[in-house]
Amino acid sequence: MGIEVDRNRKTFVPWPSSEECSRYRIHFARQKSLPMTALVSFPGSGNTWVRYLLETASGVFTGSVYIDRRIISKGFYGEAVPPDCGCTAVQKTHGFALEGSVPARLAQRTAEVKLFRGRGILLLRNPYEALLSYRNFLYGGHTGFAPHSQFKGPEWERFASQLAVVWKELAATWINYTRGHEAMVLHFETLRLNPHHDLSRLLDYLGISVDEQRIGCVLNHIDGPFRRPQSSQKLLFSSRDPFSEKLHRILDAVIHDLDSMLEKRGWDRIPIHLYKFYKQNST
Template identity: 30%
Template structure:
């Protein structure tokens, strides 16, 4: 069953008609094409927020069971030493959607540190579990503040299977959509693929050769389609989180994410995050270098243009200036 989404410029010109959903099609103002209710309705859905059930002004936590001591290496007399991370109770399901190596693990660390609640995942990365992300192994609903997914971007299959893409994006669930510069993301993803590690570095010479040359045009359309699928097929609120904004303005950006998630701010935790920003899985020693051909850069520019236009037409901030 299909539902069309028409993206119109101010002039009323139809730029794109993407499909998937249900319902009868009707005429849209300013267009000879047929489509669903206007873009304003979609914007109201996308720019909504999560409603959580609070107890005494806080999200309910499990008082027994597994916990993680966040900053156990701090002196015991300092204010951040006391904080722990636990599982929640009855939390709303929210996807944390990103292309691989877009800063997902660091974002999860920041969310766990500021909320005191584990984040989850549709995967089970044992290295993350051993590093304190205990929600990585927990699939029961309501226990974690967000649940990580890369959807179809990590599936070794054609992008032509729209049904699988639609199912993988879980459009009825709200989401935090994490977006990072594709040039940086693909470099980080290649490092992860080759080292099987979230923190190890890779010699620049490993970016030469047919392997990386194949990997780049394979990854670019998956970066783009993951973002566009999440935006255009969503039937629930979506918070667009630019990795570069989180990196440059961590605390203000986190406040905005918490407001979207319906999480009351714990100022003590937020103060401690401001002095413990890096986390344990942030890859250290990254160098700026350019392994891309001119043709590969053109492909990324075209993909970023489509993403940027869609973001702006749907009322979101544009992509940062990528350098």
């Protein structure tokens, strides 16, 4: 189906310098015309990039339960409206992950599942790489990097071991406390490999028609405005594994546990062969 857009509100042109793609705009949907739909992920999992892909592929702004003025300045205008406006395609949330711990009570853990009435896209990324990305964000923002010293020592060990559990439990909450087809899983790694396929799946889930010419423009501008530049960090981590043996045991275990949950639910399982650092993967 098509989305009824509000042509009286602000729009954004994502590719103004492209002769082929500059005709495409991103709009708000008509107020209260769309259901709330979570785009839920552990921090560092590519949530902002997925929002960029969804906005440019669908022509509809995405929203958030937060307000980040840095991304509003890049044209993510849905960031500035209430998440329950019914005018954005999905709404970004990191759930309880930003607290850095798992709530003790089930009611607290499932609060956002209930808020979104179980409707959501669970974005999963290799926790090894999500932890590195989140650490970089905490010290360097959307496109910067943490100092190399922040990936070793007792504080790094505590950070990574505690948040590995949060990564698993946040995803487990959406896997185990939603029903039927009201939610879906999206793997960051497979989206990177085959964006056309996964974007088509996302638009189908959201009930938005696929425009192949528009998708072509998305694929030609795939990175979006917030991709981190190449740095010496990638080279450093290829020669020095920032994860100790203890952290490998913890992270490998939570990956295995979550993969079993996905299999039980009947959702796409973790693409373990694409998980760098998992069981010492080098790819």
